[in-house]
Amino acid sequence: MKASVPCLVFCLGLAGYGHADVAQPGETVYRASPAADGVQHVRIEGGAYFFKPNRVVVKSNVPVELTVSVARSMVPHSFVLQAPEAGIAVDEDLSSEPKKIRFTPTAAGSYPFYCRNRLLFFESHREKGMEGVLDVVE
Numbered sequence: 001m002k003a004s005v006p007c008l009v010f011c012l013g014l015a016g017y018g019h020a021d022v023a024q025p026g027e028t029v030y031r032a033s034p035a036a037d038g039v040q041h042v043r044i045e046g047g048a049y050f051f052k053p054n055r056v057v058v059k060s061n062v063p064v065e066l067t068v069s070v071a072r073s074m075v076p077h078s079f080v081l082q083a084p085e086a087g088i089a090v091d092e093d094l095s096s097e098p099k100k101i102r103f104t105p106t107a108a109g110s111y112p113f114y115c116r117n118r119l120l121f122f123e124s125h126r127e128k129g130m131e132g133v134l135d136v137v138e
């Protein structure tokens with residue numbers, strides 16, 4: 001049973017994070033479920049330079065309403081989620097006033113969302129960490 005020792009160490013390591021659906025360091029996960037109105041409501045807040053949560057799990061073929069805002073600041077931000085294969089095409093400028101974005105994901109997959117802004121020749125906000133992933137599951 002030599003093989004069982006590395007397995008045990010590995011499994012204990014995973015157990016330390018809770019369960020198999022492990023959040024990476026710096027990752028905040030929100031798993032949506034349909035509300036009484038049949039819509040998956042998701043609140044995302046952004047700032048310099050993050051989205052929180054930065055990983056959102058939704059069910060396919062159920063309407064999603066994202067409510068997205070950013071902390072009040074002089075720096076403009078945006079929210080882009082382009083996944084035509086899943087029927088999603090979002091490109092919105094953001095403000096501290098929450099913006100509602102509705103779509104119905106039609107295909108399972110992992111789709112990146114991010115802020116497209118950048119100041120002149122500096123790193124884009126996405127490169128600074130203002131990005132996340134929408135996981136669409138069956």
Ligand SMILES: [Cu+2]
Nearest residue numbers: 077115117125
């Ligand atoms: Cu930004």
